[in-house]
Each structure stands twice: as structure tokens, then as C-alpha cells.
Amino acid sequence: MTDHRTRLIEAARAAWRDAAPGLGLDPQRATTQILSARRETGGGRIVARITPEDAPDSLILKLRLGAKPDTLEQAVRAYTGAATSLAGQAGLAVPRLIMSLPSHHALILSHSPGLDARTLLADSTDPADHVPVLRAASQWLGALHRGQPAPPAPFDPAPALRRLARKARAPRASAARILTPEALQTLAAPLHDRPLRSAVIHGDMTLGNLLIAPDRITGIDLENDRPAPVARDLSMLLVDHEIWFGPRPAAIAAFWQAYGEDLRDDPALRFFIALRLARLWREMPADPRRSTPRRAHVWAGLQAMTARLEADGAG
Secondary structure (H helix, E strand, C coil), X not given: CCHHHHHHHHHHXXXXXXXXXXXXXXXXXXXXXXXXXXXXXXXXXXXEEEEECCCCCCEEEEEEECCCCCHHHHHHHHHHHHHHHHCCCCCEECCCXXXXXXXXXXXXXXXXXXXXXXXXXXXXXXHHHHHHHHHHHHHHHHHHXXXXXXXXXXXXXXXXXXXXXXXXXXXXXXXXXXXXXXXXXXXXXXXXXXXXXXXXXXXXXXXXXXXXXXXXXXXXCCCCCCEEEHHHHHXXXXXXXXXXXXXXXXXXXXXXXXXXXXXXXXXXXXXXXXXXXXXXXXXXXXXXXXXXXXXXXXXXXXXXXXXXXXXXXXX
């Protein structure tokens, strides 16, 4: 076991020992399953599923080492705000915030049932399954955006383009014509100072962060609490779906119908889609095909989606 993983696990166990008495539970009478643990600049984050022997349901403990002081407060706002947004929306949910542990930079959340949407679709052999999954994802995302609207603010694409430029590495990273700095600047130009529809967004809206159960869809990993253009969430989800599963016109039509507004021709959506693709492209290792099977699959999907968009633009 690597040192940083050991450190994260020990930090999670310490947080649970402090949290359990406040929940009326014995910290020693529980099993722990590590769901994820990864290194980050200045620390790392860990997610653990804790199943107490003397409680009916499992709990989720999320802990982040090396985070800024206000990061936990932001996460608390995100979960409480999202819960308010979805209140009364049948079949749409977020994990319930049970406890905040500032001294540990940790949260205790309710465990949410279901299988993440990416795994669900990967296990499916029926293309028609993409329609209800994307419809449900859109219903959840639309409710989140409508529940916490933000005033449209003049958009400045320069910070996002500067962050992207800092990620530039090999010439391969800018090989796609629609992802070159010049092409992105062209897409960004009509958006400069334009008020974009905004809300408190999810900020990491991938299929992996949506849990599908028979009676509900639950959005997880809601650590963001900043207003931003809704096109950021929409573009991230649409890109994630296509690079994993290819274009699915019927599912995309269902997605926009459920969202309540078809933004396929919105310049902001086109810009954020290209920006997302460019970021993913630049994060690929030197030879993704010789990396992990996951990276190789994403690399193939990135190339295919980029080629499709270039062909559509040319047409």
C-alpha cells in the first residue's frame, strides 16, 4: 500500500472515530470499504463507505487533506443547496448531509443506492437503454439548474483559455483543427461580455456522478458552490457520453426534450464542448494506446468525437 493511500485511510478512520459517537454509533462496530483514494496537490481525497453494525443503512465519509480552509464550507453549501433545489422533485435526489467535521476536512453523507450511469450503459447490450438514462440525467440536471438560478453575468472566456494554454504539452495535443488555440478563440469571440444563462452548477457533471436506481436518480460529488454558465455542466455530460459510447441521436433528442430547452445551436454550448475536448485531449499521456484500457478507450472516443465535429463544421 502506497504511503499517500495509507495516510488517507488513517485520516478517514480518525474522522470516523470522532464522528461515530455524535451519531450514537460505536466506531469499532463498523466495516469500511474504500471507494476511492487519490493523491492531489498538497494532499489527497478519500471516499469510504461505512456500514455500522448497529445502524440500518451505510454512510459515506468524504475527506480531503490539504484543502483550503473554505473548501469544506463550500461543500456543505453545495449539498444543502442541491437538496433544496430538488426538494419535492419525485425520483430526483442528492446524498443527505448528515455531519460536517471541520477539524478533519470531512463530511458524513447518506449512502445512495444505484449503479453509476456510465457502468450501467457499459453493461447494456441494448442501444435503446441510452434514451431513458440520458432523459433521467437531463431531468436531474435541469432541476438542479432551475433550483439555484444565478443572474446572467457577462462572460469572459480569457481565464478558461489561459488555464488551457498552461496544459499544452506535445504538438499532438493541438493536432485537431477545432481544438487549436486559434479555433477556440474564434468560438469564444462572440461570447465575450455576453450574459450567459447561469446557475449554481454541479461542476463535474459526468455519467460517473449519476447513480441510477429503479426509483430515483441521484447526483453525487457535489463539492462545488459557484454560479457559472449552465453550458459547462451540459457540455461535460454530453462529451462524457459521446466519448464513451459514440453519438446516439435518439438519446440526445430525449436529453434536450427532458431538459426543457434545446441548446444544441447555442454558441456557449459549442464553446464549452470544444473547451472540454481540448482539456481532455491535453491531459492524455504521450501514447494513450499503450496506457490503461480506460485511457485507450477515452482516447479513441476523443478522436472520434473531434472528427465528427470537424466534419459537421465542414458540412
